Amino acid sequence: MRTKPRFRxxxxxxxxxxxxxxxxxxxxxxxxxxxxxxxxxxxQKFNEGEKLFRARCGYCHLAGGTGTIxxxxxxxxxxALLDQRTDLTAAYVKTITRVGLNSMPPHTRIEVPDTELDLxxxxxxxxxxxxxxxxxxxxxxxxxx
Amino acid sequence: xxxxxxxxxxxxxxxxxxxxxxxxxxRQWVLATDEDRYTYMDIYAPGDADEHIPSAAVGPQSxxxxxxxxxxxxxxxxxxxPISRGKNLGYGAAAPEMxxxxxxxxxxxxxxxxxxxxxxxxxxxxxxxxxxxxAHLQERKIPLWMxxxxxxxxxxxxxxxERGYGYTPYGENTRNICGLxxxxxxxxxxxxxxxxxxxxxxxxLFKYGYGPSWDQAFVQSxxxxxxxxxxxxxxxxEATLGLKMQLPNPxxxxxxxxxxxxxxxxxxxxxxxxxxxxxxVVATQTPRSQWYQGDGALPDDVLRTILSKYNLGWWxxxxxxxxxxxxxxxxxxxxxAAFAKHTKQxxxxxxxxxxxxxxxxxxGVPATRALQIINWRGGRGGHLGFSxxxxxxxEHVLKQFHSTKKRYEEIGVDYYxxxxxxxxxxxxxxxxVYDRDDQAMTSxxxxxxxxxxxxxxxxxxxxxRTHLSYMDDVALSFxxxxxxxxxxxxxxxxxxxxxxxxxxxxxxIWPKAFRGxxx
Ligand SMILES: Cc1cc2nc3c(=O)[nH]c(=O)nc-3n(C[C@H](O)[C@H](O)[C@H](O)COP(=O)(O)OP(=O)(O)OC[C@H]3O[C@@H](n4cnc5c(N)ncnc54)[C@H](O)[C@@H]3O)c2cc1C
Numbered sequence: 205m206r207t208k209p210r211f212r213x214x215x216x217x218x219x220x221x222x223x224x225x226x227x228x229x230x231x232x233x234x235x236x237x238x239x240x241x242x243x244x245x246x247x248q249k250f251n252e253g254e255k256l257f258r259a260r261c262g263y264c265h266l267a268g269g270t271g272t273i274x275x276x277x278x279x280x281x282x283x284a285l286l287d288q289r290t291d292l293t294a295a296y297v298k299t300i301t302r303v304g305l306n307s308m309p310p311h312t313r314i315e316v317p318d319t320e321l322d323l324x325x326x327x328x329x330x331x332x333x334x335x336x337x338x339x340x341x342x343x344x345x346x347x348x349x
Numbered sequence: 350x351x352x353x354x355x356x357x358x359x360x361x362x363x364x365x366x367x368x369x370x371x372x373x374x375x376r377q378w379v380l381a382t383d384e385d386r387y388t389y390m391d392i393y394a395p396g397d398a399d400e401h402i403p404s405a406a407v408g409p410q411s412x413x414x415x416x417x418x419x420x421x422x423x424x425x426x427x428x429x430x431p432i433s434r435g436k437n438l439g440y441g442a443a444a445p446e447m448x449x450x451x452x453x454x455x456x457x458x459x460x461x462x463x464x465x466x467x468x469x470x471x472x473x474x475x476x477x478x479x480x481x482x483x484a485h486l487q488e489r490k491i492p493l494w495m496x497x498x499x500x501x502x503x504x505x506x507x508x509x510x511e512r513g514y515g516y517t518p519y520g521e522n523t524r525n526i527c528g529l530x531x532x533x534x535x536x537x538x539x540x541x542x543x544x545x546x547x548x549x550x551x552x553x554l555f556k557y558g559y560g561p562s563w564d565q566a567f568v569q570s571x572x573x574x575x576x577x578x579x580x581x582x583x584x585x586x587e588a589t590l591g592l593k594m595q596l597p598n599p600x601x602x603x604x605x606x607x608x609x610x611x612x613x614x615x616x617x618x619x620x621x622x623x624x625x626x627x628x629x630v631v632a633t634q635t636p637r638s639q640w641y642q643g644d645g646a647l648p649d650d651v652l653r654t655i656l657s658k659y660n661l662g663w664w665x666x667x668x669x670x671x672x673x674x675x676x677x678x679x680x681x682x683x684x685x686a687a688f689a690k691h692t693k694q695x696x697x698x699x700x701x702x703x704x705x706x707x708x709x710x711x712x713g714v715p716a717t718r719a720l721q722i723i724n725w726r727g728g729r730g731g732h733l734g735f736s737x738x739x740x741x742x743x744e745h746v747l748k749q750f751h752s753t754k755k756r757y758e759e760i761g762v763d764y765y766x767x768x769x770x771x772x773x774x775x776x777x778x779x780x781x782v783y784d785r786d787d788q789a790m791t792s793x794x795x796x797x798x799x800x801x802x803x804x805x806x807x808x809x810x811x812x813x814r815t816h817l818s819y820m821d822d823v824a825l826s827f828x829x830x831x832x833x834x835x836x837x838x839x840x841x842x843x844x845x846x847x848x849x850x851x852x853x854x855x856x857x858i859w860p861k862a863f864r865g866x867x868x
Contacts, residue, residue: 263480263502263717270721277636277724302384307723307730310388312435312443313380314408314456 250334253327256320257287264308271308290332294325301325350383353402355428355449356863363404366425366451370407373417378457381405389435389452391444391817393723393731395783395791401444401817403430406452412532412576418453419574420536422850426862429453430852431574433475433507438500438720439734439780440511441817446854447866453574456504461485462577463553469493470527470553470581475506479715487707492585496520497713500720506578510568511814514769514776515713518619518671519583521771526564528552528579534572534846541567544579553579569814571852571860572845583671589711590670590677591699592684594692595627595662601692602664602750602768603743606775608687609668610741613772617680620711622668625767627661628652632725632765632782633718646758669711674702725763728784733794735801737810741775749808753779756801760793776813802826817854821868824857839864 257265264271265286276284283289298321304310316324354363371379380388381404389406390398407429409415422429428445431453435443445452455475461482463472471493473482479501486493496515498508507513509522519525528542542558543549556564567573596605602624612618628647641651656663668684670677685696701710708714723730735753739745746768754764757779766779781797783790798819802812806826815823827834838858842849849860859867 264720268718270717270724273721274724302388304392306728307720309392309438309442310390312388312406312454312456313385314378314406314454315434317377 246330246334249323250327250330253323253325253330254287256316257324257327260311260316260320260324261286274307286328288335289328290335292329294322294329297325297328298322350386352381352386352404353399353449354404355426355451356447356866358425358427358449362425363427366421366427367405367407369421369425370418370451373414373421374407374409378408378410379405380408380454389443389454391442393438393442393733393785394444394816394818395731395733395781395785395794396788398444400448401441401446402448403445403452404449406454408454408457410457412458412530412538415453415455415532415574415576416536416538419532419534419850422451423535423848426848426850427451428850428853428863429574430855431455431475433510434478434502434504435507436500436503437507437511438502439732439816440814444817446817446820446852447863450853455506455574455576458576464489464491464493464582465553466491466493468554469584470579472528472553472577472579473505474577475504475575477506478502478504479508479713483713483715486582493582494519494585495582495713496522496525497715500717501715502717502720505580506575509578509580510575512569513814514621516620516623516669516769517583517711517713519581520621520769522580523565523568525581526568526578527554527556527581529564529567529575530577531567531573531575534848534851538576539563539573553581569856571842571855571858574851585703585712586671586673587703588672588674588677589701590674590681591701591711592666592668592670592681592696593699594666594688594694594696595660596624596664596666596692597662599663599750599754600747601662603747604691605664605666605688606741606746606768606770607743608691609684609770610772612684612687613741613770617683618668619671620669621769621771622666623767623769624664624666626765627656627659627663627665628763628765629722629767630661630665631655631659633721636727637725637763638727645761647763668696671711722765722780722782725782726784726787728786730782731785731791732780732782733798733816734814735779735781735798736813736815737777737801737805738774738813739777739808739810741770741773745808745810746775746777749777749805749810752804753777753801756797756804757781760797761790762794762797820854820857 272284301311301321367379367381386403389403391401392398407418409418428450430445430450432443433455443452457476458474459476460474461477479497482495482505496517496519498513498515509526512523514521528544530540532538541563543555544552545558567575605624640655641647670680723732739749757764762781768775768777781794783794799822802819802822811826812823824835842858843861846860849862853860853863
């Protein structure tokens with residue numbers, strides 16, 4: 205009685221996922237966000253997002269991680285570290301997190317709930333003006349290499 | 350994308366079950382969109398990822414919620430597949446065996462309930478990741494060490510329940526299990542070992558309890574949902590001593606195993622080293638296309654060029670001694686003497702002392718860098734693990750190595766293997782790395798896997814764990830007395846799980862209700 209759906213049934217969804225990400229993604233200049241009115245609120249939001257980024261994405265996206273290596277390989281060294289990119293939109297980050305990309309596995313809404321993903325995406329897509337040079341080298345060798 | 354419902358469940362009842370789940374955990378934690386289903390599929394699978402597509406996932410936050418979900422599942426005959434963090438990459442990731450099964454994702458249950466320094470154990474929930482427990486121990490400066498797999502993205506509990514292993518003297522995590530809390534398929538809660546006493550003083554100390562011992566019956570099993578696990582941790586040693594060597598020739602793995610196995614058995618070497626081919630190292634650092642663009646498996650001469658460029662041997666050995674400096678020195682001397690009978694090469698020696706950076710110690714330090722190998726072929730990478738267990742002797746190791754390598758070459762896949770050495774057996778993990786977009790390659794890999802299982806069975810070797818798609822194949826190789834063990838497993842299954850709602854097909858154990866689904 206076993207149903208064996210075919211692989212093909214997935215294809216439209218995958219195609220949707222990949223074309224969307226291609227359209228809004230790689231190499232497209234980052235649209236300037238209007239500056240949030242309450243400066244301190246957004247700083248706090250980015251802080252929260254950064255913490256979550258390190259906890260949920262840091263496995264692969266800090267220095268030495270497989271995400272960092274692969275992005276460096278494909279897009280060049282200056283595009284390797286996700287948290288230092290200025291060309292990614294929040295929508296793109298969210299799509300990739302849910303559908304994955306090449307060897308990056310998709311993330312479930314239990315691994316990263318929508319509320320957390322909003323904060324992570326906002327942090328990665330923060331305006332260039334909110335980028336501060338990292339206080340210490342970004343590598344956290346002790347936990348993430 | 351049409352939803353694949355569980356067998357024999359109507360759309361209406363399925364919806365009712367989801368609503369009832371939502372009543373327990375809240376709407377937010379019942380995941381049933383197309384995107385949700387996609388996130389629980391085995392994306393590294395060769396080809397037919399949706400062969401194991403779930404219908405939904407539900408994420409409880411407590412053991413009581415697990416009980417309520419299991420009771421609802423019985424009411425609507427909706428099967429559940431429990432996962433801890435669901436990072437079982439190479440073996441099926443978060444996906445269930447039978448399509449339409451609802452994933453019971455325990456990832457939100459992340460409590461570290463107790464860490465006991467004096468007696469060296471922890472009591473944890475399934476969602477606790479290796480990184481979480483490591484951070485907990487480090488932040489509190491608790492001198493206990495974990496045994497961590499090369500891909501540490503997953504959970505301590507899920508890894509132990511799959512009989513996964515790391516590489517310290519506490520290597521195999523399943524050996525460290527001491528006391529479980531389990532929700533049975535009927536929704537009843539039990540505690541194993543002495544935890545069955547409501548005021549047990551020794552739940553995490555004494556494994557056996559009184560009468561039959563049940564911990565291992567819930568490992569690689571579909572008899573219950575583990576909601577808490579006691580796990581022994583290793584006391585931090587005063588010092589460690591590392592011994593590294595590159596072995597230049599393919600056949601060197603034979604004498605290395607013969608030299609090391611008696612030392613494992615006698616306890617001179619207490620950890621389980623992994624002797625792996627150096628392509629493992631190369632594949633984490635460079636793409637294949639940089640070295641070779643032709644057809645077929647990587648030719649031997651190309652491999653030689655790569656290895657000499659990086660000063661690597663065909664195999665790498667990385668041993669570690671743990672304990673007191675003087676004892677480590679004495680044991681190192683014995684190991685060196687054993688190797689001197691076979692090679693003029695000397696070990697590269699490193700030392701670590703308490704207080705120095707833990708990354709240099711040989712402790713289980715979580716990392717995910719090993720995942721980088723999946724990118725070796727390019728495209729959307731994928732991989733499968735084929736992992737037979739052999740007697741730890743050169744006779745078996747060399748024969749299996751050569752026959753596996755030949756099989757890989759026949760279908761144009763690069764050989765990628767390791768032998769992890771325990772006291773009496775060796776676990777031979779072979780990875781198949783492929784490009785999921787290359788349909789011809791993935792279908793060759795699928796066939797290869799079945800051939801390898803059959804080859805191994807002919808030699809009397811079983812697998813230590815396996816991918817979802819091959820659970821029935823491996824179960825079939827346990828054929829003594831016309832599969833008497835499977836009959837026992839399924840008799841127990843039917844007694845514990847009359848509606849067959851828990852992980853049908855796991856390890857080839859099918860409940861009555863779904864026995865027709867056996868491959
Ligand atoms: C490059 C690479 C290297 C790897 N290296 C290693 C290694 O060195 N050692 C190793 O062991 N593995 C290794 N793996 C395999 C795998 O990634 C790990 O074993 C990982 O820990 C498994 O994922 P998890 O812990 O999230 O388990 P899960 O996916 O949560 O669980 C695995 C299975 O166990 C059962 N299960 C889980 N939780 C429960 C529960 N609470 N109750 C009942 N049943 C349950 C289910 O059947 C589930 O599908 C490697 C994988 C890759 C890709």
